[in-house]
Amino acid sequence: MNRPEADGSADPSRSPTSVDPSDSPEPPAPTNTPTPPAPRVPLHLRLRRNRGRLLRRSLAALLVLVVALCTAAVVAYRMTDIPEPHPETVTQSTVFVDDKGSYLGRRGPVDRQEVALSQVPRYVQDAVIAAENRTFRTDDGVSPRAIARAVLASLTGGERQGGSTITQQYVKNALLSPEQSLSRKAREALIAIKLDRTRSKDAILEGYLNTVYFGRGSAGIEAASRNYFGVDTRRLTVSQGAALASIINIPSYYEKAGSDPEVTATLRARWVWVLDAMAASGSITAKQRADAAFPAFRFYPPGTTEGQRQYMIDVAAQEAADRLGITEDQLARGGYTVHTTFDLSLQDATTEAVKDLKGGKSGKGSKGVTLHAAVVAIAPGDGAVRLLYGGSDYARQPFNDAVGGAVEAGSALDPFHKVRLSGPLGALRKTAAPTPLQLASAYAAVAAGGVYAAPYTVTKITRDGRQVYTAHPHTQRALDEKEVFMVDQQMLTAYQQVPPSIRAVPSTSADGSVPRTFFTAGAGGGITRRTVWSTGLDPQLALTVALFADRPGKKKDTTVPAQLPNDPPPTDSAAETAAQIWQLATTGAKKG
Numbered sequence: 001m002n003r004p005e006a007d008g009s010a011d012p013s014r015s016p017t018s019v020d021p022s023d024s025p026e027p028p029a030p031t032n033t034p035t036p037p038a039p040r041v042p043l044h045l046r047l048r049r050n051r052g053r054l055l056r057r058s059l060a061a062l063l064v065l066v067v068a069l070c071t072a073a074v075v076a077y078r079m080t081d082i083p084e085p086h087p088e089t090v091t092q093s094t095v096f097v098d099d100k101g102s103y104l105g106r107r108g109p110v111d112r113q114e115v116a117l118s119q120v121p122r123y124v125q126d127a128v129i130a131a132e133n134r135t136f137r138t139d140d141g142v143s144p145r146a147i148a149r150a151v152l153a154s155l156t157g158g159e160r161q162g163g164s165t166i167t168q169q170y171v172k173n174a175l176l177s178p179e180q181s182l183s184r185k186a187r188e189a190l191i192a193i194k195l196d197r198t199r200s201k202d203a204i205l206e207g208y209l210n211t212v213y214f215g216r217g218s219a220g221i222e223a224a225s226r227n228y229f230g231v232d233t234r235r236l237t238v239s240q241g242a243a244l245a246s247i248i249n250i251p252s253y254y255e256k257a258g259s260d261p262e263v264t265a266t267l268r269a270r271w272v273w274v275l276d277a278m279a280a281s282g283s284i285t286a287k288q289r290a291d292a293a294f295p296a297f298r299f300y301p302p303g304t305t306e307g308q309r310q311y312m313i314d315v316a317a318q319e320a321a322d323r324l325g326i327t328e329d330q331l332a333r334g335g336y337t338v339h340t341t342f343d344l345s346l347q348d349a350t351t352e353a354v355k356d357l358k359g360g361k362s363g364k365g366s367k368g369v370t371l372h373a374a375v376v377a378i379a380p381g382d383g384a385v386r387l388l389y390g391g392s393d394y395a396r397q398p399f400n401d402a403v404g405g406a407v408e409a410g411s412a413l414d415p416f417h418k419v420r421l422s423g424p425l426g427a428l429r430k431t432a433a434p435t436p437l438q439l440a441s442a443y444a445a446v447a448a449g450g451v452y453a454a455p456y457t458v459t460k461i462t463r464d465g466r467q468v469y470t471a472h473p474h475t476q477r478a479l480d481e482k483e484v485f486m487v488d489q490q491m492l493t494a495y496q497q498v499p500p501s502i503r504a505v506p507s508t509s510a511d512g513s514v515p516r517t518f519f520t521a522g523a524g525g526g527i528t529r530r531t532v533w534s535t536g537l538d539p540q541l542a543l544t545v546a547l548f549a550d551r552p553g554k555k556k557d558t559t560v561p562a563q564l565p566n567d568p569p570p571t572d573s574a575a576e577t578a579a580q581i582w583q584l585a586t587t588g589a590k591k592g
Helices: 043-079 122-132 144-156 166-175 182-198 201-209 221-229 238-247 261-281 286-291 304-308 310-324 328-332 344-355 410-416 436-447 481-497 570-591
Strands: 094-097 103-107 336-340 370-378 385-389 451-453 458-463 466-470 475-477 517-523 531-538 541-552 559-562
Touching (some): 166 182, 182 201, 261 286, 310 328, 310 466, 344 385, 370 436, 410 531, 436 541
Parallel strands (some): 094 336
Antiparallel strands (some): 370 541
16 A cells, blocks of 8 residues: 655645545535515605606696596587576566556466566666676676585585576576586586677676566566565666665565564665665765665555455456457466556555445345445546446455446436437346446446447557557447436436435535536335445546345355345445545545
């Protein structure tokens, strides 16, 4: 066996650096442990690094959204048409006024009459603007704040919001439904903008004033002017205009102004606020503001005499429709103003006088007997009917006793028995029961020296400021001078034969004149009076008062004549009532 050298030299066949594989350690076995992640970059650093890119993306998205919204708005605006007003907002009623222009009443489904803006005083226009939309003259037709409040209220279910512009209110009231929704509100705004750009502010304000509701059943300022103050719009004062403007806010509440103290006080405070705003804006002068006094309102609801006027309106409506060649329904919806011959003050005074007849109150009497009174006054030689009392209660009895009631004449026709009656008076020979209107017109012919004038109740009719009908009296000679003298003498004889206790006392008018003839006659006698007529006449007026009674007939819904109540005697009641009305009529004519 060979051994290594003593000096320790190695085997030359082996490299000093060579290692025997059998002498090397084994490599480590592989493991499944993951590689640790790189540390996260803080959010603020990442945002800082990507800020530019994020900003560019946000701006691009915002731009796309703005473009989309603008495009949608433009498309919606172009596709939005201004609708026609609702039929009910353009339907007008027909108004009836007396011989001095005082309001009698109306006919039609809604109390509304259009009036041109030129007929609305500027201070009334300014009062409405001060109360409802002080930027009306300069805004674009919408109020962004009001729209935002409405949207928020719709989304959150909050209380309905107001504060719309006058243009928006007009759109809502006249052009759209009252539905409360976001879609309707959006359409309202679009239409308001389009309306503002296509029509003048005056046109919008005129439409608004003719459609906005004022309470008391009044749609539009013309009806409101009549129902609150009894005047046309053009006659409103500064104080009245400010009051009406104040009412628009809550019409169902403020309509009681003048009759409810609490409501009146609340309205007064708002009225002051409106006037102060008008003064501050220069709409009225400091003197006008200082002189303004809170106005007096017509009482609401109306009294009993209002319903009694329907008898007059019935007759005038029928006559007006006939003169225009249309139906009464067409007349009621046509927006006409019918000027009548009636004296409203005399009519109301007569209503009160007849209500307390001494022959038993007009209406139900004992044993089912109903007392009726009819009163007619006509201008001799002209035919204008100044007074027409047709019954005590139109609601219970719409039948007009003055024009349709056949009342037994008895001795009331005796003065005509010795004269020839022809033409329009010929009908008196053929009936024993004329209507009060027929008898009054016959005696009016006597007062006019034998000239008969056909009775009429309509003097003129206007529409939209144009006169569409004017009355012309239709007269003809019915009696010659001798016949007139004979009738006069017969009336005088009849008057002298009546006991003084039941004669009508001749009433002196304001100018010192007395009726040429005044007598009382009728059917039946003593305690069996069936009818009583009391008539007075002079060249200016012919007045007839008729009293009669009826009771239920054997058949359902029928009546038969009945004896007049006797305590006190009906002749006394008729004569005294006629004298009282004559005094009212003649003194009133003198004052007018």
